[in-house]
Amino acid sequence: MAAVSKYLTAKNSSIAGGVLLVLYLLKRRRRRQGGSHGKAKGSDLVTDNDKDAKRDRAAVDKAFFVRIGQIVRVMVPRFLCMETGYLLFIAAMLVTRTYCDVWMIQNGTMIESGIISRDMALFKTHFYAYIAAIPGIALVNNFLKLGLNELKLRCRERLTKHLYDQYLTGYTYYKMGNLDNRIANPDQLLTQDVEKFCNSVVDLYSNLSKPLLDIGLYIFKLTSAIGAQGPASMMAYLLVSGLILTRVRRPIGKMTVIEQRYEGEYRYVNSRLITNSEEIAFYNGNNREKQTIYGTFKKLVDHLHNFIFFRFSMGFVDSIIAKYLATVVGYLVVSRPFLNLSDPRHLHSKHSELLEDYYQSGRMLLRMSQALGRIVLAGRDMTRLSGFTARITELMRVLKDLNTGHYERTMVTHQERDSDAEEKLTLVPGSGRVINVDNIIKFDHTPLATPNGDILIRDLCFEVTSGNNVLVCGPNGCGKSSLFRVLGELWPLFGGELTKPERGKLFYVPQRPYMTIGTLRDQVIYPDTFEEQKRKGISDQVLKEYLDNVQLGHILDREGSWDIVQDWMDVLSGGEKQRMAMARLFYHKPQFAILDECTSAVSVDVEDFIYSHCKTVGITLFTVSHRKSLWKHHKYYLHMDGRGSYEFQPITEDTVEFGS
Template identity: 70%
Template sequence: MAAVSKLLTAKRCSLTAAAFVAFYLAKRRLEGHSPARNRKEGAVVKTGRDVPKDRAAVDKVFFGRLLRLLKILVPRPLCKEVGYLLFIAAMLVARTYCDVWMIHNGTMIESAIIGRSTVDFRRYLLNFATAMPAISLVNNFLKLGLNELKLCFRVRLTHHLYDEYLKGYTYYKIGNLDNRIANPDQLLTQDVEKFSSCVVELYSNVSKPILDIVIYVMKLTSAIGFQGPVCMLAYLVASGLLLTRMRRPASHMTVTEQTYEGEYRFVNSRLITNSEEIAFYNGNVREKEIIQTAFQKLVSHLQTFMYFRFSMGFVDSIIAKYIAMVVGYLVVSRPFLDLSNPRHRHSTHAQLLEEYYQSGRMLISLAQALGRVVLAGREMTRLSGFTARITEIQKVLKELNRGRYERTMVSQQARETGEADRISLVPGSGTIVHCDHMIRFENIPLATPNGDILIRDLSFQVASGTNVLVCGPNGSGKSSLFRVLGELWPLFGGRLTKPERGKLFYVPQRPYMTLGTLRDQVIYPDTAEHQRSKGISDQVLREYLAAVQLEHILQREGSWDTTQDWMDILSGGEKQRMAMARLFYHKPQFAILDECTSAVSVDVEDYIYTHCRKEGITLFTVSHRKSLWKHHEYYLHIDGRGSYEFKAITEDTQQFGS
């Protein structure tokens, strides 16, 4: 027996040592694959954005973030979320009492079997069969309440984030001006869903064990004294502190995993979006390398996370489950093995057996509840990762809506010339004045969001009725001019006088066709209700289509309410003409036409420009067609070297159209 005992002890020591070695190796592997180390070695190809620097750990910062998010999820004391929380709490109480009843009834069934009492066996078995529907109903009501609460939380948080995301041009700025959030689509969809699930699961997995602990402690105190529950609670505190300390890396690993998942999805979506251009370049091999690099980075991290979870799962099982059960057996056996205990001095064997079974099962249930509380720390560390990511996008969206953005990009030109501050440009330092029928640039530095100056001092004025042709080489700043004019890019100084956003319309070379009906393509972004409120009939819409020679589409589809995939149904020229029909519908004061008739015949183009003048729409046109110069009074030539020229169009200046 001594030899067997030594052998078992040696095996336990070996297993424990193996667990801590696995934990150590996983931690070293995590450090080896950390973003900082990869940056140092230059071994990772990035998409232009770093892994989030904000830490994720179960600390006061996490609880502060979680409290702020909970104020969004539960906005008022009287709301349906509070109702579901109370409903779940009631179901948890009912479930705990069902568990206690099941322990008592199960003990009585076993006691009847051992005592060979057919009457008691039938009675308690009938009680169990009678209670099964109620117990099943409680369990399923609990699941229903949890699922409803998850959905409510997701709806609240999604609406809150999209209110910020789709406020003004924030959805544009988060990807084009700011580079702190790599994949906002993942954060707004997948991470919000996971965060909502984690919050609800944590509420259930913490409140239920705590409730179990309170009830079982009360029951056990009357059965075996208060020393047993006190010992178990002391073990809870000690093991909880130890496991929480060991699980710290899990929060950061969760954040990194979601970041790598987003990067992997990003490179795949780029392939789909740009498939035609990649096919023309025969770039499948190169794209495969890019995708496999992103995928391998994700796989490497998942393997690291897997080893870490394996080691922590081993330690969790030992500390939170098996040792807890050992402590439970020691506690429950003490009153029965103590011969001086007056409670059991005159008890019969059947009474001892019945009380032991009942106390033992309650104590085992208490130990399991304590173990679930300890293991809830693992869920909390996972929740801290999602909390950090949701808080980050919430912070970025609020700052963007206040006009602040951050970029880490520094231009090569600035590094070479040593002009990093470049006349101390401050985003948003310019002044925008809204005024109808007037566009005036006064001493405005035309610069990109990261501070590259295209024109140091841009000044010109255009009144309604004066069409302007914008020309110059590619990359000279034509699109930058329109982004500033459309308030997509910040103003770095000077004074810009322009109409409000709704009175300035942009028509790009590749127009956007929305999801919806044929009517929606003409009136976008208006809805059918907006069309009716403006008093514009379907016959007028038909005239707009006829003006751009697209009436055949209405005849082909048969109705304004036909829904198609218009991006695929319409050709390039039809999309451009549909965008011009959209322009006629909105009748803005000014319109920016950015090569928007490149796929349209010259005669149709001539009719469109004539109709714009008839409708009183003043045009800023970017085009290389000489035939368009006759429709404009001024030209703005940007040479791409920091200079520009704004002059009236005469026969002598038509040379720029060649």
């Protein structure tokens, strides 16, 4: 390469520079390819930096137009819909406003001509015409705003419902936060980013269509007035300046993606503080939480500072190229036919005619240059829109993957866990089979593993039929909660077969029950609605019996109505919430119920009645509890030692002694 460089330099420096540039680019490409191949051989896992770089990449390119096309098809699903109607309505208002602008230029020129020439009749005619046109022009402008705002709202409604239909399908909302780690803050994406995207895309439609219409109309008018060379010069300037600014603005898309990600992280740490305020207060953790919030906020502020300075520099360039230089080009174009003394159009024109022609042509050219500037500046909005488009598209892709059973998460490399490498490679999420059969739960050679492939039990085999309660015990981290997540189909199967009833026939009662937003009735019948309760034929009197069974009848007496709305998470104590969850269990009457330390805050006598009542109504229980008094309500125990082994045996007197 050095020899070739020396030879070419001696012959021709420009050729040498070109050849060296090509050789340098080829060399860089080979290095990148070699690095990527070496990385693929070393690990088949994606690192956080690689994922962030891929996720942050956003620009106005072919991928952007493909992405935005996919989203627009969601917001405007068919030709005959309200969104299309508003698009046509906005287009009609834009056309009307453009013709209003042209009329105002012509009418204003005639008013000024009447003033300069002291022609009272000419002045009055066009002055009164302007006054008469004011209500119509104002109506057109506000109709345009109405159409834009309605279109933004309808697009947001369509896109939000589409995303929530996928997000709340099955357990997708759970999988996104617990199995897949590609989306860190879905709440921000579903609310703030969707709103910003819809506003940006509708504004872009308006900001592009109106200038394009203005340019077309003003080119037609100006060609007849000053010739085709003037508008052609302005269009050439638009093309050159647009290409320059589009290239310079490319970082805006990536910076927008990073800004929204940091905003999401900042909101997340604040929501954690609110959610866990009691625990943090007991630990006196305010200073530690303040450091966490300040650290997250500092990342956001530092990025916004950089973004502000970048936009400052871009604003400086935009102002020069899209605003002032466009005006300079406009002056040069409009002055040419007037300053060229050999131009036949103005050889015999009077001063007033020249003035009138200049005002009319100049204002049209000024409006045309402003329209050209708006199109150039619309590239800035499009670059920012590319960031929102990339985030919404990523959300739609992840939702589609999760709804088809595919998820991704960052895991430790195989080299760090050599002992499990071969075994880990054989585990494929979703490779097991779930068989829905009533009144039986059977694990048939099923590995119990976490979503990222950590094996808790290699080969789990046991069978439970209705009427045989099972007590699940073992140390923390042994896999009790993992077993229940697999039973509830929250986690995928990594092999074998799992025979179980359908989802609706298996109920889970956690240690800290969830109290929904709504009435007292809603707490008992959740997730059913009042209409579903009536369809099941369960009266409010039966609901009262469920509350009495768990000694919560006094709550209905205290509140006075089933339809009273309270913040039940705060109104009910810990024990009352656990008993409310058991009343909810009696209402649903599933075939199997998983009780995960759900009576830890309940007295022994109430607990004893609850377990006896479950047996009476035919609910088979899987119970996690450390209370010795509960062993008598179960026929089998499943003991996990936390080291990959388990024992499933009938409960005898010796077993009870062992369990204590």
